[in-house]
Amino acid sequence: MNRLFPAPLLSVSLFGLWLLLNLSLSPGNLLLAAAFGVLAPLLMAPLRPQHAHVRRPLVIARLIGRVGLDVIRSNLLVARGVLCAGKQPPRSAFVHIP
Secondary structure, eight states, X not given: OTTTOSSHHHHHHHHHHHHHHHTOOOHHHHHHHHHHHHHHHHHHGGGSOXXXXXXXXXXXXXXXXXXXXXXXXXXXXXXXXXXXXXXXXOOOOOOOOO
């Protein structure tokens, strides 16, 4: 079963998406949706990445937290620059990193 459906959720999703995009439940569309749902994951199976093994999950959590804080901080700085600029438009500049 795993050989025929390497990604069963992807197969079901492709089947449903095909029918949703065509808005027709004719026998031809059902056959095309089934063929697309079965063949596309089979043909793309060699392209799927191998499963990753997480060795240090705390490092990943710390990285996600740091990136999240940087995004929030930069969004607040941009919002402050736009809202507090008054009649002057905000100045943009390139950042020079030595």
